[in-house]
Amino acid sequence: MSQLKQTSYEPLTEPAAIELALSLTIFTENAELSCREIGDGNLNLVFHIVDVKGGKGVIIKQALPYAKVVGESWPLTVKRAKIEADALKTFGQLAPDYVPKVYFTDDVLAVTVMEDLSHLLIARTGFINGETYPLISKHLGEYLAKTLFYTSDYGLGPAAKKEQVQKFINPELCKITEDLIFTDPYFDADTNEFEDSLRTDVEALWQDAELKFHVNVLKRSFLTEAEVLLHGDLHTGSIFAGNSDTKVIDPEFAFYGPAGFDIGQVFANLLFEVIANDSKRDHFIRHIKTVWSVFKDEFSRLWNTENKVLSAKTDTFLRYNLSKFFEDSIGFAGCELIRRTIGLAHVADLDSIEDEQIRLAAKRKTLELGKILIKQRKEITDVPSFIEKVHGVL
Amino acid sequence: MSQLKQTSYEPLTEPAAIELALSLTIFTENAELSCREIGDGNLNLVFHIVDVKGGKGVIIKQALPYAKVVGESWPLTVKRAKIEADALKTFGQLAPDYVPKVYFTDDVLAVTVMEDLSHLLIARTGFINGETYPLISKHLGEYLAKTLFYTSDYGLGPAAKKEQVQKFINPELCKITEDLIFTDPYFDADTNEFEDSLRTDVEALWQDAELKFHVNVLKRSFLTEAEVLLHGDLHTGSIFAGNSDTKVIDPEFAFYGPAGFDIGQVFANLLFEVIANDSKRDHFIRHIKTVWSVFKDEFSRLWNTENKVLSAKTDTFLRYNLSKFFEDSIGFAGCELIRRTIGLAHVADLDSIEDEQIRLAAKRKTLELGKILIKQRKEITDVPSFIEKVHGVL
Numbered sequence: 001m002s003q004l005k006q007t008s009y010e011p012l013t014e015p016a017a018i019e020l021a022l023s024l025t026i027f028t029e030n031a032e033l034s035c036r037e038i039g040d041g042n043l044n045l046v047f048h049i050v051d052v053k054g055g056k057g058v059i060i061k062q063a064l065p066y067a068k069v070v071g072e073s074w075p076l077t078v079k080r081a082k083i084e085a086d087a088l089k090t091f092g093q094l095a096p097d098y099v100p101k102v103y104f105t106d107d108v109l110a111v112t113v114m115e116d117l118s119h120l121l122i123a124r125t126g127f128i129n130g131e132t133y134p135l136i137s138k139h140l141g142e143y144l145a146k147t148l149f150y151t152s153d154y155g156l157g158p159a160a161k162k163e164q165v166q167k168f169i170n171p172e173l174c175k176i177t178e179d180l181i182f183t184d185p186y187f188d189a190d191t192n193e194f195e196d197s198l199r200t201d202v203e204a205l206w207q208d209a210e211l212k213f214h215v216n217v218l219k220r221s222f223l224t225e226a227e228v229l230l231h232g233d234l235h236t237g238s239i240f241a242g243n244s245d246t247k248v249i250d251p252e253f254a255f256y257g258p259a260g261f262d263i264g265q266v267f268a269n270l271l272f273e274v275i276a277n278d279s280k281r282d283h284f285i286r287h288i289k290t291v292w293s294v295f296k297d298e299f300s301r302l303w304n305t306e307n308k309v310l311s312a313k314t315d316t317f318l319r320y321n322l323s324k325f326f327e328d329s330i331g332f333a334g335c336e337l338i339r340r341t342i343g344l345a346h347v348a349d350l351d352s353i354e355d356e357q358i359r360l361a362a363k364r365k366t367l368e369l370g371k372i373l374i375k376q377r378k379e380i381t382d383v384p385s386f387i388e389k390v391h392g393v394l
Numbered sequence: 395m396s397q398l399k400q401t402s403y404e405p406l407t408e409p410a411a412i413e414l415a416l417s418l419t420i421f422t423e424n425a426e427l428s429c430r431e432i433g434d435g436n437l438n439l440v441f442h443i444v445d446v447k448g449g450k451g452v453i454i455k456q457a458l459p460y461a462k463v464v465g466e467s468w469p470l471t472v473k474r475a476k477i478e479a480d481a482l483k484t485f486g487q488l489a490p491d492y493v494p495k496v497y498f499t500d501d502v503l504a505v506t507v508m509e510d511l512s513h514l515l516i517a518r519t520g521f522i523n524g525e526t527y528p529l530i531s532k533h534l535g536e537y538l539a540k541t542l543f544y545t546s547d548y549g550l551g552p553a554a555k556k557e558q559v560q561k562f563i564n565p566e567l568c569k570i571t572e573d574l575i576f577t578d579p580y581f582d583a584d585t586n587e588f589e590d591s592l593r594t595d596v597e598a599l600w601q602d603a604e605l606k607f608h609v610n611v612l613k614r615s616f617l618t619e620a621e622v623l624l625h626g627d628l629h630t631g632s633i634f635a636g637n638s639d640t641k642v643i644d645p646e647f648a649f650y651g652p653a654g655f656d657i658g659q660v661f662a663n664l665l666f667e668v669i670a671n672d673s674k675r676d677h678f679i680r681h682i683k684t685v686w687s688v689f690k691d692e693f694s695r696l697w698n699t700e701n702k703v704l705s706a707k708t709d710t711f712l713r714y715n716l717s718k719f720f721e722d723s724i725g726f727a728g729c730e731l732i733r734r735t736i737g738l739a740h741v742a743d744l745d746s747i748e749d750e751q752i753r754l755a756a757k758r759k760t761l762e763l764g765k766i767l768i769k770q771r772k773e774i775t776d777v778p779s780f781i782e783k784v785h786g787v788l
Contacts, residue, residue: 153617158572159565161617169560171553178552183705209710216711223547223555224621311577316603317610 009065009078009108017047017060024104024113026058027051043067043076043252048118057116058103063252067176076172080252081110083170087254088112090164090229091143094150098143100240100247117247120240127236127273128348132280136239137287139246140266141294148259148325149302151229157308165226170255173232174222177253181335182219185343186212194342197360201367202342214374218331226256234262235336235347236269260328266291267329268336272349274390275365281394285387292383296322323381330380334373337366369393403459403472403502411441411454418498418507420452421445437461437470437646442512451510452497457646461570470566474646475504477564481648482506484558484623485537488544492537494634494641511634511641518630521667522742526674530633531681533640534660535688542653542719543696545623551702559620564649567626568616571647575729576613579737580606588736591754595761596736608768612725620650628656629730629741630663654722660685661723662730666743668784669759675788679781686777690716717775724774728767731760763787 012020014035021033031051039046044064050057063081067074085105092099100115126133149155151164184191187206194202205211231238232253240247270291273284300318307313340347341363350366353359372389373380380386406414408429415427425445433440438458444451457475461468479499486493494509520527543549545558578585581600588596599605625632626647634641664685667678694712701707734741735757744760747753766783767774774780 153614158617159569162563162565162568165620166560166563169556171556174556175553186705209708212705213708213710213714216706216708217714219706220547220715223552224619226559226620227618311580311606312610312613314603314607314610316607320607320611321614 007108009110011064012045012047012060012062012109012111014047018049020060020111021049021058021113026103026113027056028054031056048116050116057118059100059114059116061112061114063110078110080170080173081105081112082107083168083173083254084250084252085112086167087229087231087251088114090151091147091231091248091251095143095146095248098139098246098248100249115247117240117249120242120245120247122237123239123241123246124236124269124348126241127277127280128352130280131241132283132287133241133243133246135244136241136246137270137290138294140239140248141291142298143246143248144263144266144291144295145298145302147231148228148262149299149306151256152227152259154303154307154309154312164229165256168229168255170232170253173253174255177232178219178222180344181339182215182222185339186215191344192342193344193346195360195363197356198342198363198367201364205338205342205367205371208371211371211374214331214377215335218328218335218374221258221328222261222332225258228256228259229254230257230259230262232257232261234265234269236272237347258328258332259325260330261332263291263295263325263329264332264334265336268333268340269347269349271333271337271369271390272340272347272366275362275369275394276349276353285390289383289387292326326381327377330373330377330386334370334375334377337370337373341366341370365393401502403504405458406439406441406454406456406503406505408441412443414454414505415443415452415507420497420507421450422448425450442510444510451512453494453508453510455506455508457504472504474564474567475499475506476501477562477567477648478644478646479506480561481623481625481645482508484545485541485625485642485645489537489540489642492533492640492642494643509641511643514634514636514639514641516631517633517635517640518663518742520635521630521671521674522746524674525635526677526681527635527637527640529638530635530640531664531684532688534633534642535685536692537640537642538657538660538685538689539692539696541625542622542656543693543700545650546621546653548697548701548703548706558623559650562623562649564626564647567647568649571626572613572616574738575733576609576616579733580609585738586736587738587740589754589757591750592736592757592761595758599732599736599761599765602765605765605768608725608771609729612722612729612768615652615722616655616726619652622650622653623648624651624653624656626651626655628659630666631741652722652726653719654724655726657685657689657719657723658726658728659730661727662734663741663743665727665731665763665784666734666741666760669763669788670743670747670756679784683777683781686720720775721771724767724771724780728764728769728771731764731767735760735764759787 014037018033018035032053033049034052035047035049037045038048045062047060063078065078067076088099088102092102100117102112102114104113153161231251232255238250240249267288270284270288274281303318350362353362380389408431412427412429426447427443428446429441429443431439432442439456441454457472459472461470482493482496486496494511496506496508498507547555625645626649632644634643661682664678664682668675697712744756747756774783
């Protein structure tokens, strides 16, 4: 298979993946490549190709035309591979330290060939294994500030930003978020998954009109507020980490939305460790504080030095933007806490707790904290008051 | 010229416009057509074609590749003709009583052939001539409710709405609004136009940091909040009116933005008559009240009966949406009042006041009311408090 002759989509086999890798002049001519499909097969094929002589490797990721995670029958076009490839390139230009290098993309085959990150571990897995990754929060704060500032009207200029909005319209993947985060957890939907012992708590949540009002407001923000190019799925399973490196992967949910959505998913996924992992609690609370303080400082620096909208470059308007982002991030974090507890896609931080009573107690805490963050986000105006609410449920 | 053979843009002549009209089977074979170019030549050619025997007519509107209103040298692509044609068709489907019928469009020639509305008058001209058009506010309330509801996530469904957002990305025309409404009036820009006698008032406005903060927030809403398909330029010069008919024309500024923008422009352009036209003041205040009450009732009815987002169909969330629209519309009305007084594009309601002292007094009132509406929009939560602010400057 020559790299540019493909005119129709077909799933790659391991030999075809090797052939593609060889055609790209990433490896030397005498390379001897081994290939292993390492994806979970739910949404994508992921081939890990290594030169057994040189040790160098690449990843080939190919979108599959369906989503298994929501049942065999949920069809999903492979257009998302183009969104993902475009987002990786955009984020890679803006925050090169924190995004895997992209070597080649093909929209027809729906493949991206990218940097091999197998020396790192998925952050969630690392956390569950006891790692704390001391630099991950500083890196994520910088990644968020750079990607969210430079893709905004203020970093890009309004005309260029509108072109990006058009390019990243992403109805299929947004629908998954709209359903699984903002809709299904709030009524008795078939997609929900929770222990029978939690049914009383969950039914109380379904009856909570005030909560559902606030979730409607947050969903409205997700549907209408085209502030920045979001990663769109920035949980700790989309982050490769090591003690010195952090790489954000899998931006197939990318679209223009409210900046607080990415920040809130980072907050919530660190909160799962705060709640599930007693012995490392202070580490993860510090991570949350660091994400926000690094984000705020770097975003402010970029606002003041790189702003394309001159009239907007005032301290009061910068503070307005940061306050809005913080309030939104608190609300979206609450949504993530709830949906990962009772919705379709759970997190191993909670589900891997073996003792049933401890696991249920942790899940009741994520539900309780989720409700508080969603309803009280306007009063939670800074990190100390946020952390106070967290301590309140521990 | 046969209707589909044109492969490149050229401005139409009167004979070419007649030839185009004849090719469209709108007129009978033995029609005898007369043609007159009636546009102001700033942005578009407008041909009025009439069958001198049958009396039937059509309008052919063609975009020009520049904008004279902002100087000969401001180039503007004719792509806007496609946006306008697409918007006319969309709005015409949603509110057929209030939008001219479209017979033919051609993106290459940048022409739209549409219903002849020459039995009506531009509403602003009619108002200045002493007309009050008793039904115009009921019609505009219905037009706004239908176009703003049915193009929203709630009227259209989130996936179909995203496609419309993509289709109506409109950087060139939005830039005109961003500059002329939200930016230039707030500093000493070359585009501004005002009487020397107003300089002290205008300089005070340029020094008003609180005002400029609020304008930044409203501009941010215009840049980021893709709530509904807006007309985008809904002043009384974009409305044909008669005693029984109201037709909204010229949606070339259409794009997905905050619903309050269209509503606010309607409010502000009625306010020019409230302020400029003492003897008809109560008529125009009643018009403002009617626009909002008809809009609110019809939007609420559609929300409850046609909502595609089932979880959103609650009274509290409907009220949240209406409150947001109202607050935004008050702020955007304030911006329109100010920019039409000191910015590039003025309104004849004010400029045609012959007595200089009366004219200057009226302009000081629009500036003062503009500032109040922008700064106090969060406190102006209903029509009575809005009208109270209006009376405060009269």
